[in-house]
Amino acid sequence: MRVAFTLNGRNVEAETEPRILLVTLLREAFGLTGTHVGCDTGQCGACTVHLDGRAVKSCMVLAAQADGRSVLTIEGVAAKGENGGESLHPLQTAFRDHHALQCGFCTPGMVMSGLDLAAHLDSPDETAIRHGLDGNLCRCTGYRPIVEAIAQCIREKG
Amino acid sequence: MYSGEGLMFPFDYLRPQSVAEAVAAHDGEERRYLAGGQSLLAALKLRLAQPTALIDVARLPELSGIEAEPGRLVVGAGTTHAALAECREIAALARLAGSIGDLQVRNMGTLGGALANADPAGDHAAGVLGLGADIHTDRRIIAADDFFLGMFETALEPGELIVSVSYPRPRRAGYAKVRNPASGYPVAGVFVAETDDGVRVAVTGAAACPFRLTQFEMALAGDFSVAALEGLGVPAGELSRDLHASAEYRAALIPVLARRALGQGGEG
Incomplete structure (x- = not known):
């Protein structure tokens, strides 16, 4: 089957089959390996992308479910500059x-x-941010700096 | 061509444009409806099921939207937990929806999918049963009291599709649970509501399917307060025992959770 969707602002198409996961399509058809496969069971959140603007686990979404919709991966987060360069999103800077x-x-x-x-x-x-990160596991940081970075980003948007 | 190919058994994927088309596409046995897929895809990865086709109903227009009616809130079955959490019409229901799973699951998982799956620890089961909601399908209306039959078992016929859920607006309601820290599912959860038709107390996570606590309901009917529950308990006999909690622990949790749910009961 063929799927067509918007990927990081571009219209794309790919040949796939119904049981192929969105994360597999992103990594193997489009080479966007920034979306990671950690657990493949919907626990760790390393595969999180945006589907129509909301965070979802791309290992728990079929590629077919993204057909006709909009997908944003980590590769599409930084702003593109005029001369081909990129500038980090405020959250990445945080x-x-x-x-x-x-x-x-x-x-x-x-x-x-x-x-x-x-x-x-x-x-x-902080409580709301920590609740919101329930679906993302980190084994290094202890979460505190991540929570602080997201808090900074929310404060900056004012 | 893709490395994930070996994971799930192969199936066809269909995306009908209407409820009528979806129901017509269902053969009753070998095909399954796909809503958000947050439970179904996990089961398929484990090869616990082998449907010949998934019928994607997540984007059916007839399943979308939340309508505030006088005395009732009608929620389309395709409404995500996140969308319900952001709807402030029934505060206790919004809090319940906002406590399901995690952010990403709430953004994808749907009310109708959760009810049809009928996980014994489903949060929505407590809300539907605790408020005495009506479940509207493509062919009839099923009262919440008649919907849940057992573990992952509902009154839905093969191929029957949930279209919406009509919740009565409570005067007061609350929901409290103890989450399993690994899965996020409630070890036990209690929904307490005072509606125009009386008091309802529903429990999820503690048995094969959600159930009501009529003794608690009678006590609260005269006095909707924590004090009215004084001395009331739940026998451990019929409750679930598993690696997460003993039946006795669940029996001890339920009155505590009922009191906590009552404590939030100021808001509809």
């Missing part, structure tokens, strides 16, 4: 400022969930 990553494996998923939280939380409330 992750750097707060040392919110160590080994980096969970980071793409953390950023994608963090973007959803930053867009939908009205205030940088």
Whole structure:
């Protein structure tokens, strides 16, 4: 079967089959390996992408379910500059400022969930941010710097 | 061509454009409806099921939207937990929806999918039973009291599709649970509501399917307060025992959770 959707702002198409997961399509058909496969059981959140603007686990979504919709991966988060360069999204800058990553494996998923939280939380409330990160596991940081980075991003949006 | 190919048994994928088309596409046995897929895809990965086709109903227009009616809130079966959590019409229901699974599951999983799956620890089961909601399908209306029959078993006929859920607006309601820290599912959860038709107390996570606590309901009918529950308990006999909790522990949790749910009961 063929699927067509918007991927990081571009219209794309790919040949797939019904049982293929969105994460597999992103990584293997489009080479977007920033979306990681951690557990493949819907627990760890390393595969988090946005589907129509909301964070979802792409290992728990069929590629077919994305047909006709809009997908954003970590590769599409930074702003494109005029001369082909990229400038980090404020949340990515906040992750750097707060040392919110160590080994980096969970980071793409953390950023994608963090973007959803930053867009939908009205205030940088720590309890709400931690609740929002229930679906993302990190084995390095102890979460505190990640929570602080997302809080900074929410404060900056004012 | 893709490395994930070996994971799930192969199936066809259909995306009908209407409820009528979806129901017509269902053969009653070998095909399954796909809503958000947050439970179904996990089961398929484990090869616990082998449907010949998935019928994707998540985007059917007839399953979308939340309508505030006088005295009732009608929620389309395709409504995600996240969308319900953001709807402030029934505060206790919004809190319940906002406590399901995690952010990503709430963004994908749907009310109708959760009810049809009928996980014994489903949060929505407590809300539907606790409020005495009506479940509207493609062919009839099923009262919440008649819907849940057992573990992963409902009154739905093969191929029957949930279209919406009509909740009566409570005067007061609350929901409290203890989450299993690994799965996020309630070890036990209690929904307490005072509606125009009386008091209802529903429990999820503690037995094969959700159930009501009529003794608690009678006590609260005269006095909707924590004090009215003084001395009331739940026998451990019929409750679930598993690696997460003993039946006795669940029996001890239920009155505590009922009191906590009552404590939130100021808001409809």
